[in-house]
Amino acid sequence: MKPLAKSALVFVAIGLAIYAGVYFASERLVYRTGKSNPFYKIETAEPEKFDWVILGASHAMPLDFSDFNAFMERETGLRILNLASPGTGPLYNRFVLEHFLRRHQTAGVLYVVDSFAFHARAWNEDRFTDAKLLRRTPFDPALARHLLRYARKEGVDARALLDYVSGFSKINNRERFEIDIWEGEKQFDRIYRPSTTATRSRIAYLYPKPPDETVLVRYLESFSALIALARQNAARVAIVKLPVPAQFRSQLPREAAFDGAITRLLEAQNLVLRDFSQALNEPRFYFDTDHLNRSGLTEFFRRDLKSVLAVR
Amino acid sequence: MLFTSLEFFAFLPLTLLVFALLPAGRRWIWLLLASCVFYGVWQPSNLIYLGAVALVAYGCGLGIQGSEGPRRSAWLAAGLVVVLGSLFAFKFHDFIAGELERLSAVVTGAEPVRLPRIGVTAPAGYSFYAFAAASYLIDLYARWLPEQQHAGHVALYVAYFPKIFAGPIERATHFLPQVRDGLRAHPEALVLGLQLIGWGLFKKVVIADNLAPLVDRNFAIAAFAAPMELLISVYFFAFQIYCDFSGYTDIAIGVSLLFGVKLMENFRRPYLARSTAEFWAERWHISLGRWFRDYLYIPLGGGRAGAVRRYANLMIVFLVSGLWHAGLGYGIGWTFLVWGALNGFYQWLGLATRSFWRRVAAFAPRLSGSVALLLLRVVLTFHLIAIAWVFFRAKSVGDALLILQKIGSRLTELPALALKYPFTAEHAFGFGLIGLLLAVEILDERRPLAVRLAAMPVWLRWCVYYIVIFALLILGRWQAKEFIYMQF
Numbered sequence: 001m002k003p004l005a006k007s008a009l010v011f012v013a014i015g016l017a018i019y020a021g022v023y024f025a026s027e028r029l030v031y032r033t034g035k036s037n038p039f040y041k042i043e044t045a046e047p048e049k050f051d052w053v054i055l056g057a058s059h060a061m062p063l064d065f066s067d068f069n070a071f072m073e074r075e076t077g078l079r080i081l082n083l084a085s086p087g088t089g090p091l092y093n094r095f096v097l098e099h100f101l102r103r104h105q106t107a108g109v110l111y112v113v114d115s116f117a118f119h120a121r122a123w124n125e126d127r128f129t130d131a132k133l134l135r136r137t138p139f140d141p142a143l144a145r146h147l148l149r150y151a152r153k154e155g156v157d158a159r160a161l162l163d164y165v166s167g168f169s170k171i172n173n174r175e176r177f178e179i180d181i182w183e184g185e186k187q188f189d190r191i192y193r194p195s196t197t198a199t200r201s202r203i204a205y206l207y208p209k210p211p212d213e214t215v216l217v218r219y220l221e222s223f224s225a226l227i228a229l230a231r232q233n234a235a236r237v238a239i240v241k242l243p244v245p246a247q248f249r250s251q252l253p254r255e256a257a258f259d260g261a262i263t264r265l266l267e268a269q270n271l272v273l274r275d276f277s278q279a280l281n282e283p284r285f286y287f288d289t290d291h292l293n294r295s296g297l298t299e300f301f302r303r304d305l306k307s308v309l310a311v312r
Numbered sequence: 313m314l315f316t317s318l319e320f321f322a323f324l325p326l327t328l329l330v331f332a333l334l335p336a337g338r339r340w341i342w343l344l345l346a347s348c349v350f351y352g353v354w355q356p357s358n359l360i361y362l363g364a365v366a367l368v369a370y371g372c373g374l375g376i377q378g379s380e381g382p383r384r385s386a387w388l389a390a391g392l393v394v395v396l397g398s399l400f401a402f403k404f405h406d407f408i409a410g411e412l413e414r415l416s417a418v419v420t421g422a423e424p425v426r427l428p429r430i431g432v433t434a435p436a437g438y439s440f441y442a443f444a445a446a447s448y449l450i451d452l453y454a455r456w457l458p459e460q461q462h463a464g465h466v467a468l469y470v471a472y473f474p475k476i477f478a479g480p481i482e483r484a485t486h487f488l489p490q491v492r493d494g495l496r497a498h499p500e501a502l503v504l505g506l507q508l509i510g511w512g513l514f515k516k517v518v519i520a521d522n523l524a525p526l527v528d529r530n531f532a533i534a535a536f537a538a539p540m541e542l543l544i545s546v547y548f549f550a551f552q553i554y555c556d557f558s559g560y561t562d563i564a565i566g567v568s569l570l571f572g573v574k575l576m577e578n579f580r581r582p583y584l585a586r587s588t589a590e591f592w593a594e595r596w597h598i599s600l601g602r603w604f605r606d607y608l609y610i611p612l613g614g615g616r617a618g619a620v621r622r623y624a625n626l627m628i629v630f631l632v633s634g635l636w637h638a639g640l641g642y643g644i645g646w647t648f649l650v651w652g653a654l655n656g657f658y659q660w661l662g663l664a665t666r667s668f669w670r671r672v673a674a675f676a677p678r679l680s681g682s683v684a685l686l687l688l689r690v691v692l693t694f695h696l697i698a699i700a701w702v703f704f705r706a707k708s709v710g711d712a713l714l715i716l717q718k719i720g721s722r723l724t725e726l727p728a729l730a731l732k733y734p735f736t737a738e739h740a741f742g743f744g745l746i747g748l749l750l751a752v753e754i755l756d757e758r759r760p761l762a763v764r765l766a767a768m769p770v771w772l773r774w775c776v777y778y779i780v781i782f783a784l785l786i787l788g789r790w791q792a793k794e795f796i797y798m799q800f
Contacts, residue, residue: 171785
């Protein structure tokens with residue numbers, strides 16, 4: 001072997017050994033700083049049967065902010081695990097539920113529906129490549145295989161798998177020493193001052209493209225598969241829309257058409273959409289344009305959600 | 313394709329592998345093909361622009377070679393009008409139309425006159441390969457490129473992927489003979505190439521992209537940002553743009569060395585310049601500076617046609633340079649013209665005071681050679697350049713003036729403000745990176761880093777390599793930004 005090639009091999013071998021060390025340290029940090037990532041929660045949850053698993057996008061996340069999940073558990077006497085993550089649609093949530101059901105059991109799945117999450121690839125397939133989610137996801141060979149299946153069959157970018165297996169996002173995590181808290185949680189006790197501009201830009205962010213019927217059909221199918229999966233595992237399913245301010249709700253594009261489509265889908269499966277979106281209109285119940293703050297959530301829980309969770 | 317993308321890290325070894333398997337005389341074909349893939353992968357239609365420019369360069373080049381006298385000049389003019397005229401139209405047609413509409417509304421006080429828009433922006437890198445094509449035509453016309461050129465070689469010269477998005481603006485006289493002689497990569501060139509790629513990536517993803525968020529934040533809210541925060545942003549931007557742009561060219565030169573092509577040096581530690589003249593002539597974007605010198609400044613008469621013409625020529629060059637930079641990352645606007653004019657004014661100032669400084673040097677030779685004066689000149693030059701960068705980066709001339717006014721009005725209080733300022737980890741990290749960069753540049757200025765590395769024991773050299781590689785992995789912002797200079 002030529003000296004240059006031999007040197008290159010030794011150099012690469014030492015580099016790989018250092019990489020392995022850095023990977024190991026990054027993985028340890030994931031456990032030390034983990035909190036809100038759904039896969040971290042699945043990995044670290046006690047192997048018991050839960051009464052409810054909550055799925056959805058960011059609107060469902062305040063249910064696990066601060067001590068609110070513990071509060072709900074105390075009030076209902078139920079074991080609840082919140083696996084919602086920001087900006088995630090039915091495809092991503094199905095992926096989470098599939099992984100959860102490999103390790104644990106649940107008597108019910110509470111899905112918090114957001115219309116935007118059914119209207120764009122950005123909130124479904126593309127979410128798998130988001131470094132913010134990947135960098136907090138503990139390594140698990142089963143999850144890697146699961147991701148491979150999604151890359152082959154569901155159109156998820158193979159780079160998500162490459163990133164996950166190589167641990168790149170964890171190694172490259174600029175917030176590696178910070179606790180994994182979604183930025184909204186820091187504002188949980190805040191009261192929102194309404195802003196038309198902020199609402200408009202929020203809607204524009206949630207709907208990168210105008211709603212498209214064919215896209216909606218695709219994600220409704222994915223949602224249907226999620227319901228079927230829950231039922232195969234003997235879990236009852238409850239579908240809710242959480243309260244949002246009137247200003248936000250009124251600007252959602254084609255919301256009535258979405259409600260109609262999802263209601264038809266649920267009726268065909270003997271389910272109902274519990275629409276609480278108009279339950280709390282006042283800005284004092286929100287910490288930003290569309291997320292419930294502590295007082296809003298407490299009000300909503302006492303008034304509506306508690307009875308939904310109490311159904312056995 | 314971005315140099316910082318995953319696709320590029322797959323593309324490069326694959327391209328190299330096939331390149332190595334081909335005979336040296338045929339490698340240019342593969343490089344041309346790879347360049348088309350590299351450039352067209354984002355937007356295949358961009359290849360039409362590239363093909364058109366290459367075709368115009370070759371076609372008009374044939375015309376120049378096959379004719380004499382006025383016909384020869386006509387071929388040159390036709391080529392330049394198409395290549396540079398299209399560049400001007402793509403950049404400024406819609407901007408000028410918008411400005412004229414606004415002007416008409418102000419003058420008439422009525423609804424603005426609606427002017428047609430072309431609604432087309434040129435693809436990334438157009439400014440660079442249009443200038444390369446123009447350089448080819450002028451070199452042919454001036455008989456600096458005497459012999460008949462191979463069409464494929466000319467196409468490769470225009471499209472060569474390492475330099476297509478942000479230069480260096482290579483000269484045909486330097487590039488084409490290398491292709492004609494057959495492309496061979498030597499082991500030493502491979503090592504140097506990899507070193508440059510590593511350092512270029514470090515400058516881009518570790519330094520530039522970690523400085524960018526603070527700069528973006530504060531330039532976006534100039535009216536509300538504190539003077540100290542704006543001052544930090546101005547400093548950070550000076551290093552962001554340097555590391556972004558020179559990082560790109562380091563990677564371009566490094567990648568090119570892997571294919572046996574030597575591209576020209578484009579940056580030479582610019583913030584160690586002792587004057588703005590030295591900054592522009594010898595250290596910053598050297599390939600563009602030489603382009604303007606050879607194809608604009610000297611044809612205009614340069615410094616040989618009297619003092620007034622010399623001053624005018626200098627200003628013309630910097631104004632044109634300002635226009636050329638418009639659209640590079642921060643949109644089209646008057647800011648670039650002001651930026652060019654300000655740099656031109658610096659050259660005037662330098663020229664006007666040159667004899668005075670010579671007299672001072674003759675009067676006090678020890679002072680003129682002192683380290684303190686050298687440092688003072690370097691710091692002063694850096695600040696003049698940094699002031700000009702404010703116009704480059706700001707959203708509007710008004711914003712730039714506001715930033716300078718906010719900093720200027722508190723200038724005397726800045727030391728006290730700095731002591732009380734609540735510096736964050738982001739600030740500390742940014743200044744740490746700048747300090748590291750300057751330390752490396754000072755070492756490089758005294759003795760080239762490549763030479764230093766070669767003289768090191770293997771274990772130490774490898775430690776340096778691993779530090780750079782793992783800094784890229786651990787600290788780099790890989791999802792962040794395009795290179796600033798490739799956005800037009």
